[in-house]
Amino acid sequence: MMIDLKQLFEIEGESVRIDCNLDLSELQLGNATPFTEPVHLDGVIRNRAGVVSLSYTARAVAHFVCDRCLAPVDTPVVYRFEHILVKQVNRDSNDELIVVPNLVLDLDELASSDVILELPSKVLCKEDCKGLCPVCGANRNEQSCECTQKRIDPRLEILSKLLEN
Ligand SMILES: [Zn+2]
Ligand SMILES: [Zn+2]
Structure with a gap:
């Protein structure tokens, strides 16, 4: 989903709600395809005193595979993310700032990388598998x-x- 933020960047106090689905069905994690169903994104982009922030939650039932015995492990996941959105990087570059080129946010791209970075590197069906x-x-x-x-x-x-x- 592409979100036009031109108006939001101009008007203090303005906000945009996010309520959409993210398709990560192509994503492979080892032997698993964790998100066969869409990931639901829910949140808000706000302009507070000229600072534009994005906060949202990604929810899904993830289908992992046990790292040791290869049994399927289905688990609900809820990840929360916060970003500050900026028009351009200034001198003090900061990893937490997301630059929005042309003031159009590619939410799918951002949320995909957010979710992928959050995924566990190892999943076990039980502690003592x-x-x-x-x-x-x-x-x-x-x-x-x-x-x-x-x-x-x-x-x-x-x-x-x-x-x-
Ligand atoms: Zn044996
Ligand atoms: Zn196992």
């Missing part, structure tokens, strides 16, 4: 397998190497 067996691929949360024990004992590994030679 045991993951998949690296040898046979069994889900260790559901079943135990023989291969793990053989692998884990380093003395046995050394012994089996000696026997091979």
